[in-house]
Amino acid sequence: MYELTNVTKKYDQGKRSVTALNKVTLSIPDGQMVAIQGPTGGGKSTLLQMLGALDRPSEGTVQLGSSDLSKLGQGPLGEIRAREVGFVFQGFNLIPTLTAQENVETALAPLGVSTPDRTSRAAAALESVGLGERGSHLPAELSGGQQQRVAIARALVKEPAVLLADEPTGNLDEQTRDEIMDLLEGLWRAKGLTLIVVTHDSAVARRAQRRLVIRNGVVREVA
Amino acid sequence: MFVTYLRRELAGRRKQTAIVAIGMALAIALVIIVNAVSSGVQLAQSTVLASVYGVGTDITVSQTPAAPTEGEAGTGGPQNFDFGADAGATTDGTTTVSQSRLSVDRGTTAFDAIALDTASGIDNVSAAAATLSLSNTTFDGALPERSTTDTGTAPTGDDAAVGGTPPSGGPDGAGGSSFSVDSFTVLGLDPADDAVGPLSAVSLTDGRSLESADAGTNVAVLDASYATTAELVVGDTVAIAGTDFTVVGLVTASSADAATASNVYIPLDVAQALSGLTDQVTDIYVQAASSTDIEQIQADVEGALPDATVQTQSDLASSVSGSLSSASDLVKNLGLWLSLIVLAAAFLIAILFTISGVTRRTREFGTLKAIGWSNGRIVRQVAGESLVQGLIGGVVGIAVGLAGILVINLVAPTLTAGAATADPASALGGPGGGFGQATVEAATSDIVLQVPVTLSVILIAVGLAVLGGLLAGAIGGWRASRLSPSEALRSIA
Ligand SMILES: Nc1ncnc2c1ncn2[C@@H]1O[C@H](COP(=O)(O)OP(=O)(O)O)[C@@H](O)[C@H]1O
Ligand SMILES: [Mg+2]
Numbered sequence: 121m122y123e124l125t126n127v128t129k130k131y132d133q134g135k136r137s138v139t140a141l142n143k144v145t146l147s148i149p150d151g152q153m154v155a156i157q158g159p160t161g162g163g164k165s166t167l168l169q170m171l172g173a174l175d176r177p178s179e180g181t182v183q184l185g186s187s188d189l190s191k192l193g194q195g196p197l198g199e200i201r202a203r204e205v206g207f208v209f210q211g212f213n214l215i216p217t218l219t220a221q222e223n224v225e226t227a228l229a230p231l232g233v234s235t236p237d238r239t240s241r242a243a244a245a246l247e248s249v250g251l252g253e254r255g256s257h258l259p260a261e262l263s264g265g266q267q268q269r270v271a272i273a274r275a276l277v278k279e280p281a282v283l284l285a286d287e288p289t290g291n292l293d294e295q296t297r298d299e300i301m302d303l304l305e306g307l308w309r310a311k312g313l314t315l316i317v318v319t320h321d322s323a324v325a326r327r328a329q330r331r332l333v334i335r336n337g338v339v340r341e342v343a
Numbered sequence: 344m345f346v347t348y349l350r351r352e353l354a355g356r357r358k359q360t361a362i363v364a365i366g367m368a369l370a371i372a373l374v375i376i377v378n379a380v381s382s383g384v385q386l387a388q389s390t391v392l393a394s395v396y397g398v399g400t401d402i403t404v405s406q407t408p409a410a411p412t413e414g415e416a417g418t419g420g421p422q423n424f425d426f427g428a429d430a431g432a433t434t435d436g437t438t439t440v441s442q443s444r445l446s447v448d449r450g451t452t453a454f455d456a457i458a459l460d461t462a463s464g465i466d467n468v469s470a471a472a473a474t475l476s477l478s479n480t481t482f483d484g485a486l487p488e489r490s491t492t493d494t495g496t497a498p499t500g501d502d503a504a505v506g507g508t509p510p511s512g513g514p515d516g517a518g519g520s521s522f523s524v525d526s527f528t529v530l531g532l533d534p535a536d537d538a539v540g541p542l543s544a545v546s547l548t549d550g551r552s553l554e555s556a557d558a559g560t561n562v563a564v565l566d567a568s569y570a571t572t573a574e575l576v577v578g579d580t581v582a583i584a585g586t587d588f589t590v591v592g593l594v595t596a597s598s599a600d601a602a603t604a605s606n607v608y609i610p611l612d613v614a615q616a617l618s619g620l621t622d623q624v625t626d627i628y629v630q631a632a633s634s635t636d637i638e639q640i641q642a643d644v645e646g647a648l649p650d651a652t653v654q655t656q657s658d659l660a661s662s663v664s665g666s667l668s669s670a671s672d673l674v675k676n677l678g679l680w681l682s683l684i685v686l687a688a689a690f691l692i693a694i695l696f697t698i699s700g701v702t703r704r705t706r707e708f709g710t711l712k713a714i715g716w717s718n719g720r721i722v723r724q725v726a727g728e729s730l731v732q733g734l735i736g737g738v739v740g741i742a743v744g745l746a747g748i749l750v751i752n753l754v755a756p757t758l759t760a761g762a763a764t765a766d767p768a769s770a771l772g773g774p775g776g777g778f779g780q781a782t783v784e785a786a787t788s789d790i791v792l793q794v795p796v797t798l799s800v801i802l803i804a805v806g807l808a809v810l811g812g813l814l815a816g817a818i819g820g821w822r823a824s825r826l827s828p829s830e831a832l833r834s835i836a
Contacts, residue, residue, distance in 0.1 A: 168832065175827070201714065203715070213707075222348075222351070225347075
């Protein structure tokens with residue numbers, strides 16, 4: 121359960137200050153699938169950073185469960201990222217020198233999971249995204265869609281409560297886009313996740329239970 | 344994960360790993376070689392010094408030469424050979440004169456032997472010995488008999504008419520003269536004392552060394568190479584200042600390639616008596632109880648003997664001349680600076696490559712932070728990579744360095760060394776330089792440079808590799824720790 125109250129985020133861009141989020145008040149119940157749309161520079165990624173404990177708001181509070189993310193230091197925020205939040209990025213963001221299996225394992229490294237456990241959990245996560253056979257491949261040896269599947273396995277292997285995806289299909293062709301969205305939707309249903317997807321694509325957004333539009337840092341619900 | 348990631352990074356970014364490692368390897372190889380050559384040169388220097396001054400000698404004391412006063416026998420000055428009117432023996436119209444003189448070398452001053460007691464009495468002096476460094480000069484001359492050239496009053500008119508008597512006599516039978524001057528060095532030393540001083544570093548090749556019982560007797564020990572030149576063997580006699588000495592033994596420098604301090608060694612009291620320098624010595628050799636006492640002893644001796652020149656082994660090392668000393672200077676100056684510069688360059692390369700690596704991997708580290716990696720874990724990863732790169736460089740560097748040392752030892756360059764024999768002050772440019780140098784630098788030897796490999800050099804190399812790696816890793820890690828996790832979301836430009 122997310123509870124955002126009057127969240128404002130300002131960035132200093134040289135001499136001027138940009139308000140990326142302007143007094144956003146928002147509540148997202150557990151298990152909801154939310155699509156966030158809006159023009160480029162509207163504040164979508166910034167909102168996702170607030171939700172994902174990557175950064176703290178300039179003003180306002182971000183409540184996730186019992187924690188107020190706006191009050192936590194870097195250490196505890198890191199802990200929350202490690203345990204409760206899964207992230208999927210537009211550019212996949214896999215470590216190029218690590219194999220698919222090892223990339224998935226990086227998500228378990230901060231959790232103190234034993235090596236055999238880590239190996240089997242990562243293998244299972246790869247299996248669940250349909251890449252059971254590709255564990256030993258480097259990212260460069262995989263297609264875009266396969267790389268994004270590895271990234272999804274990495275996000276979900278720690279069994280987080282929340283999955284945040286920033287334009288996860290932005291770099292993919294239409295058919296692969298649908299495959300990835302099918303996968304995300306399936307996992308959301310199967311695991312009872314809170315799934316928040318930032319997208320430019322209305323076809324993607326239409327799959328969500330709830331749609332939000334951010335423009336100039338202001339959030340508006342779409343009926 | 345740490346090891347897997349580390350391994351994958353180093354293998355996956357081979358070029359960066361290779362460049363950093365090669366830079367480090369070059370620097371470390373250079374440090375090893377310079378270090379080893381430097382100790383090789385030092386070793387060679389101490390070999391030369393040991394052969395001249397004795398193994399156990401830590402400090403030598405000599406007198407600063409002063410302007411000679413008239414007729415003072417104790418100061419090496421111009422030598423006069425005076426012959427009286429009836430000197431020499433005359434046969435067949437030729438008078439041969441010969442005179443042998445035992446005196447102190449030019450540039451050397453004898454001083455009262457009481458200084459030995461002073462030196463022995465100083466704290467932490469374990470042994471001291473005094474020597475009298477002399478040179479024996481023999482003047483041989485052959486000239487026409489005085490009666491044939493100096494017949495009396497002015498020639499008469501008759502004599503003039505017949506053109507006088509043509510000159511005769513002399514070595515050429517035509518009234519000419521011939522002179523020769525021969526000299527060799529003589530060192531008087533206490534025959535009872537062989538723990539410290541010039542004879543403590545020699546090995547006996549024939550006969551025996553000087554013994555306590557030799558005090559007051561006319562016996563001599565000869566430098567083996569001098570004996571060969573002078574065609575002398577044990578049992579022969581050698582004339583010193585007109586006195587015959589029995590050759591009882593031959594000595595050679597312990598290291599095959601260095602000469603000993605003097606040509607001839609005789610008991611100190613005999614040397615003093617023959618040279619007229621009763622109770623006088625020219626050098627005192629002092630052995631310290633421990634190397635840590637040397638400075639204190641030097642200061643104390645200087646205090647107790649204000650006129651003395653007090654030199655320690657390190658001062659003496661600078662009296663070694665020739666290509667050995669050039670090599671020493673080269674290693675000390677050029678080698679040291681070169682290895683420092685290359686080392687700094689290697690560290691800089693490692694640091695710059697690590698920083699640029701971190702910058703290139705901004706999104707990677709941002710992503711790891713976004714999925715929950717702590718700063719500490721990321722710093723460890725970056726530092727670990729640099730450290731291993733440094734260590735790879737270190738291992739390669741040690742291998743290259745050892746190979747370099749092997750090559751030097753196989754080539755075995757020969758260095759020539761000259762060391763002041765009697766008076767180190769002279770070789771240091773003191774009085775007696777110039778003309779005096781010729782006698783002073785008598786002990787010239789060829790030393791084959793052998794470069795030792797020591798554990799400490801290897802440890803220094805490993806330490807430098809670790810240091811370089813950690814330095815680069817710390818700086819790179821610090822950069823990585825400052826990255827924001829939101830870098831993961833930055834759109835790919
Ligand atoms: N790290 C940053 N520093 C400065 N300005 C930023 C930063 N991140 C985002 N912004 C600014 O905040 C606004 C919102 O950006 P963002 O949330 O990335 O938009 P979106 O994801 O909707 O395209 C933009 O004007 C952007 O320039
Ligand atoms: Mg964005």
